[in-house]
Structure formats: structure tokens, C-alpha cells
Amino acid sequence: MPSRTCTLVCCQLLCAQATLAADPPELSYLYPAGACPGSTVTLQAGGTLENWPVNVLIYGDGIAVGVAEEQGKLDLVVDPDADPGVRWLRIYDQFGASSLRPVMVGALPEVVEQEPNDDPLKAQHLASSVTANGRLEKEGDVDCYSVQLREGQTLVADMLAHRVLASPMDGLLQVCTAAGIVLGQNDDECGLDPRLVFTAPADGKYLIRTFAFPAKPDKKIALSGAESYVYRLTITTDGFVDHAFPMAVSASQPTSMQLFGWNLPQGSNSATVMAPSRSDDFPTESSKTIFFPEISNSLSFSLHAGSNVAAAALSDPGHPQSVDVPVTITGRIETLDDRDSFRFQAQAGHRLAVRVESRSLGYTLDPVLRLADAKGNVLNEVDDTAESRDAAFDFEVPSDGEYQITIRDLHGHGGFRYIYRLTVEATEPDFALTLGSSSYRLTPGEPLEIPVTVERKHGFSAEIDISATQLPQGVQMEPARSLADDDPEKPVQLTLTAAEGGKSGVLRITGSCDDDSSRVRTARYSIPGSRASHDLAWVTVLKSAETDEESQQDNESP
Numbered sequence: 001m002p003s004r005t006c007t008l009v010c011c012q013l014l015c016a017q018a019t020l021a022a023d024p025p026e027l028s029y030l031y032p033a034g035a036c037p038g039s040t041v042t043l044q045a046g047g048t049l050e051n052w053p054v055n056v057l058i059y060g061d062g063i064a065v066g067v068a069e070e071q072g073k074l075d076l077v078v079d080p081d082a083d084p085g086v087r088w089l090r091i092y093d094q095f096g097a098s099s100l101r102p103v104m105v106g107a108l109p110e111v112v113e114q115e116p117n118d119d120p121l122k123a124q125h126l127a128s129s130v131t132a133n134g135r136l137e138k139e140g141d142v143d144c145y146s147v148q149l150r151e152g153q154t155l156v157a158d159m160l161a162h163r164v165l166a167s168p169m170d171g172l173l174q175v176c177t178a179a180g181i182v183l184g185q186n187d188d189e190c191g192l193d194p195r196l197v198f199t200a201p202a203d204g205k206y207l208i209r210t211f212a213f214p215a216k217p218d219k220k221i222a223l224s225g226a227e228s229y230v231y232r233l234t235i236t237t238d239g240f241v242d243h244a245f246p247m248a249v250s251a252s253q254p255t256s257m258q259l260f261g262w263n264l265p266q267g268s269n270s271a272t273v274m275a276p277s278r279s280d281d282f283p284t285e286s287s288k289t290i291f292f293p294e295i296s297n298s299l300s301f302s303l304h305a306g307s308n309v310a311a312a313a314l315s316d317p318g319h320p321q322s323v324d325v326p327v328t329i330t331g332r333i334e335t336l337d338d339r340d341s342f343r344f345q346a347q348a349g350h351r352l353a354v355r356v357e358s359r360s361l362g363y364t365l366d367p368v369l370r371l372a373d374a375k376g377n378v379l380n381e382v383d384d385t386a387e388s389r390d391a392a393f394d395f396e397v398p399s400d401g402e403y404q405i406t407i408r409d410l411h412g413h414g415g416f417r418y419i420y421r422l423t424v425e426a427t428e429p430d431f432a433l434t435l436g437s438s439s440y441r442l443t444p445g446e447p448l449e450i451p452v453t454v455e456r457k458h459g460f461s462a463e464i465d466i467s468a469t470q471l472p473q474g475v476q477m478e479p480a481r482s483l484a485d486d487d488p489e490k491p492v493q494l495t496l497t498a499a500e501g502g503k504s505g506v507l508r509i510t511g512s513c514d515d516d517s518s519r520v521r522t523a524r525y526s527i528p529g530s531r532a533s534h535d536l537a538w539v540t541v542l543k544s545a546e547t548d549e550e551s552q553q554d555n556e557s558p
Contacts, residue, residue: 024096024441024540025049029228030074030089032112032133033165034104037062038080041112043103045072046227051093059536060087063103078105084298085289086164088527088534090438092504097439097538100527102164104232106131108296118142120180120207128155129236129296136169136212141225145208146178147235149200156240156262157208158297161231162192162215163362166529169212169229176207189417190362197262208235236296239264245311246330247361247421248304249273249288255309259292260416268294273301300361302421304328312422317341320404325352326425333365333409333418341406344424346397351427351458355392356407356420360531363419366410367391374402383410394427394458429460431482433511433523436491439538440507442475444500451491452509452523454482462513466492466523472505472539474498482511502541509537 026048035041043065053067056074062082066075084107088100109127113134117124123144126132134143149155157175161167172187173194183206189195192215200206210233214224234240241261249255255273271292291298304326312331315321320341323329331340346352358365369391371380379398382391397403407420434453442448452466467479478495486492494509509523524533 022095023048023050024439025051025054025091025093025098027089027091027098027101029165029167029230030101030103031135031227031230032110033102033160033230033232034106034110034133035076035078036106036108036110036131037078037082037084039078039110041076041078042068043074043076045074045091047098049091051095054091054093057090057092057097057538058087058103059090059100059534060085060103062105063087065089065103076103084291086532090538092439092538092540094504094540094543096441096540097504099438100534102166102530104160104164106232106234107291107298108234108236108238113143117144120144120176120178120209123207126208126235129238130234132233132235134210134231134233135227136171136210136225136229136231137227138225140223141229142209142211142223145233145235146205147208148205149203149237151200151202153237154197154199154262155206156234156236156296157194157196157198158190158234158240159193159195159210159231160234161212161229162529163190164530164532165230165232166527167228167230168215168226168529169224169231170215171210171212171231173233174207174209176209178205178207180207180209189364191359208233234296237263239268239295240297241292241295241299242417243363243419244271244299244301244330246309246328247299247301247419248309248328248330249290249301250275250309251303258311259295261295265294268292302328304423312340312342315341317404317406320406323424327423329422331407331420331422332416333407333414333420335414337408337412338414339406339408341404342422342424343402343404346401346403348397348399350397351394352397352424353392353394353427354405354422354424355390356422357390358418358420359389361419361421363417364413364415365418365420367420368408368410369393370406370408371395372404372406373398374404379403427458430457430519431455431460431464431511431521432457433466433509433521435509435523435525435537437537438525438527438534439540440496441540441542442496442498442502443542444498444502446497448496449493450496450509451493452480453491454486454488454511456484456488460484462515464511464513466494466509466511468494468507469510470506470508470536472498472503472507472541474502475505475539475541496539498541504538504540507537507539508535 028047062079064077087103091098110131123146170192173196175184175198186194186196244257320343356367432455461484464482468477475498522535
């Protein structure tokens with residue numbers, strides 16, 4: 001009998017432990033990956049979703065998502081007046097939460113790919129301006145679409161897959177005759193995503209064909225595919241904007257800009273963007289997506305704290321453009337071996353930060369930055385940074401006088417999409433907080449340590465108090481403090497605790513300084529497969545087997 005009792009107790013303990021240790025849901029893709037305003041669409045959620053139905057949390061306005069009875073199905077409803085752009089979706093259950101996945105709201109009518117369409121004779125016909133939600137779901141898969149064009153009509157075919165959607169594919173686009181003869185081809189125009197611009201030589205039907213290789217090359221030399229190879233293909237003969245001069249918005253005054261792209265309607269190649277009424281109209285990373293009427297797509301702009309947002313005039317090393325610091329300049333390396341130069345005055349002892357962005361914005365330039373003094377002595381020349389092929393550096397001004405910055409392409413190339421955004425500004429002591437995960441699991445009665453990485457920038461030396469400004473009900477956090485002489489390689493540890501019955505929910509962590517009440521920074525985490533980050537994490541308070549059983553009994557009670 002004692003032996004049986006011991007066995008029973010052990011089994012109960014193992015069951016309780018199994019309940020606590022069950023895996024959280026994993027969300028690897030959504031298909032289709034979005035919809036247009038005013039539509040209702042059923043999404044397929046791919047991943048590990050064993051405990052259906054699940055719960056859904058949306059970050060962003062204008063959409064609602066319900067959980068269908070069928071395993072892996074979600075019902076997406078987009079408001080008629082929803083702004084185009086990206087929203088973020090998280091799935092969670094009693095065992096944990098998934099990472100964030102994007103849900104796109106488009107600007108054009110949308111369709112979903114209809115199989116079979118892998119043969120030119122079975123190509124799916126599309127209107128001249130539409131977004132097709134497709135998927136290359138198996139090895140060797142090819143998707144074909146047809147569109148009717150008039151002679152001289154320009155078609156833009158733009159794929160969104162690896163960027164934003166984080167699909168693990170390196171896509172390729174072709175435009176072909178109805179018989180399948182290739183007339184144009186593109187890959188990697190926007191990171192690993194293709195964009196093809198084609199002007200029809202004659203009236204007729206044309207094919208748009210797409211296929212892919214894996215984003216991470218393997219030993220196979222063959223077309224690739226998987227259920228997660230989800231894409232959004234915008235095909236349009238309407239206005240499509242590629243960039244603007246400038247690619248930044250002033251925080252203090254209206255910004256006038258000139259738009260560049262294809263098929264822009266007359267009178268729609270310029271716009272004025274008003275300054276935000278308050279700084280939190282822009283997210284923490286200081287960027288904002290803007291949609292222009294009569295244009296098929298949107299652009300993302302940085303927010304520049306100063307009022308001096310300038311578009312680059314024609315300039316070269318012999319005739320540099322004069323600018324005042326701080327400044328953000330948008331320019332283009334137009335031709336082979338083209339170089340743009342800018343001169344500015346600086347005072348001895350001041351520290352300046354110089355950075356140029358292109359590849360990180362989805363453009364073609366591989367920039368090289370050169371800094372010289374008034375005598376032409378080169379003080380610094382920088383190509384890539386550790387994180388990207390864009391360039392950046394800080395420098396301390398050695399003496400009062402004039403300095404010159406020159407930008408060129410590493411390979412001497414140039415062209416329409418060799419766009420850059422150059423920023424020169426004074427360095428300011430500051431700090432940033434980073435979380436290593438977007439979700440955490442907390443067992444009642446057991447403390448959980450959450451590491452927060454503290455990056456002190458430009459000599460920031462004040463003490464930083466780190467605490468939670470948003471916690472689920474029944475969850476407590478013990479604040480922590482970061483000191484200037486702490487080891488920068490060691491994260492600060494925050495301790496979470498919860499009693500039995502604590503609720504799961506959103507977690508936001510911030511850092512502040514006693515000597516500067518306005519300097520509050522929110523901890524952010526990276527979204528897998530994306531350049532985006534977010535500040536709302538998730539805490540799951542796990543339930544013991546007994547608590548879970550009691551909860552189920554309560555739910556079954558009349």
C-alpha cells in the first residue's frame with residue numbers, strides 16, 4: 001500500500017509539473033498577411049497551436065481579430081477608415097505567448113492567390129491595381145498572374161515578404177509575354193524582396209511570375225517553398241511612391257516634400273506634412289508611416305528634432321553645399337562615381353554624431369562617409385557599421401573651423417534609388433533599455449528574474465531607476481538601479497513575483513533619472529525577422545494543475 005501511495009503522489013506531482021512546463025504557442029506566419037480597409041478575411045495561423053482556441057492581442061488601431069472554432073483560423077475585420085500600415089498580433093494561452101507577427105492594412109483592393117497558378121496557361125488574372133496575397137507553399141512552387149496593359153503603360157510590381165513579414169524567402173519577380181518569354185526580371189531590389197518596373201511595348205496580356213530561394217542559402221540549387229513563404233504582391237499602374245525629398249519630418253514646423261516614383265498623378269508629386277502636435281504621435285524609434293492620397297503605397301519617415309530638414313542641392317567635393325548643424329539631409333548619388341559634399345562650421349571640443357542611412361531604409365546605396373577639415377585633411381572615413389552596410393561615426397571637433405562630409409557609393413555606382421539620409425547632430429548623453437524577449441512565464445510563489453540590458457550613450461553617468469509602469473493584476477516587480485560603474489556586459493536583473501491567482505497581461509518597463517524627470521526611456525525588444533521593435537511585453541502567470549482543475553470546475557458550475 002505505501003508503494004501505491006508513493007506512486008500516486010509522484011504521478012500527481014508529475015502531472016502538475018507537466019502542466020506548468022507545457023510549451024507556449026508559437027506563431028510562425030499568418031496567411032493572408034493582411035487585407036484592405038472595409039474587408040473581413042479569414043486568416044490561417046501557422047505554427048504550434050496545440051491549445052485551441054487561443055486568445056489574440058492586437059497592437060494598433062483599425063482592426064479586430066476573432067478566434068474561429070476551426071483549428072488555426074482567425075477572423076480579421078478591418079475598419080473602413082483604417083489607415084494603411086502594419087499592426088502587430090500576438091497569440092497567447094494559459095501556458096505562454098507567441099512572438100509578434102505583422103498584419104498589414106493595404107491601400108488597394110486585395111485578392112488571395114487561387115491555385116493552381118503555377119503554369120502560364122493557368123495564370124490568375126488580376127486587375128491593373130491590386131494587392132495579391134500569395135504563398136509559395138512547396139518546393140519548386142511558381143505563382144503566375146496575368147494583367148492587361150496598354151502600350152506605354154508602366155506597371156510596378158512590388159513584393160513584400162522578407163522585409164516586415166519576415167518570410168524566410170528570397171523572392172524573384174519576372175514579367176513575361178503571354179507565351180512565357182521573359183521581358184524583365186528583378187530580385188533583391190528592397191533587401192531580399194524584388195520590385196519590378198515595366199513599361200509595356202504593346203497592348204496585350206502580360207504575365208507576372210514569382211518564385212523563391214531560401215533566405216538562408218542551403219546546398220540545394222533549386223526553387224524553394226514552404227507554408228511560411230507568405231508574400232504580398234502589389235501590382236499597379238497607378239501612382240507608386242519610392243522616396244521623397246526630404247525623407248524626414250520636422251518636429252517643430254510643417255515639412256514640404258517632393259515625391260518620386262512612378263505614375264504619380266499630376267499635382268500629386270508634392271506634399272506638406274504637418275508637425276506632430278505632441279512627440280508621442282511618433283513611436284519611440286522616431287519614425288512614422290505616412291500614406292498619400294491617390295498613391296498606392298506609403299512611406300516611413302524619421303522625426304527630426306531640429307527645424308533644419310534640408311533636401312540636398314547639387315553638390316560635389318569642389319562645390320560643397322553649406323548646412324547648419326543639426327541637420328538631416330536627403331540626397332541621391334545620381335551617376336557613376338558621383339559624390340555629394342556638405343560643409344558646416346563646428347567649435348572645438350564639441351562632439352558630433354554623423355550617420356547615413358540607405359540600405360536600412362530599403363534603398364540601393366552602399367554608402368561611404370568621409371570627414372575632412374578645411375585644408376582637405378581626411379579625419380575619418382567609414383564604410384559599414386557592425387549592424388548594417390550603412391555608415392556612422394562620432395567625432396570630437398579638434399578646433400574651430402569648417403569641416404566637410406562627402407558621401408559616395410562603395411562601388412562607384414549611382415542611380416534613381418541610390419537614396420540616402422544623412423544626419424549630423426551633437427551627441428547627447430543618454431541611455432537605452434533592451435529586453436531579450438517579448439514574453440515571460442511566471443510561476444506563482446517562485447521569483448522570476450528579467451534581464452534588462454542598459455546601454456549608456458556618450459558618457460551618460462546618472463543613476464537609472466528601472467521599474468515596471470504596467471503590470472498584470474496580482475504581479476509585483478522589485479525595482480532595480482543601474483549605476484555608472486556597473487559592468488556594461490551584465491544586464492540589470494528585475495525580479496517578478498506573483499501569488500496564486502495572479503493574472504496574465506502586458507508588461508512595460510521604463511528607466512528614469514532623479515535629476516532629469518523628462519528623461520524616461522522605455523525598454524524595447526526586437527521583433528524576430530524584422531527591423532522593428534516594440535515596448536509591450538507579455539507575462540503569463542502559470543496555473544498549477546489543482547488551480548487549473550478548480551478553474552474548470554468553476555466554469556462548469558451553473
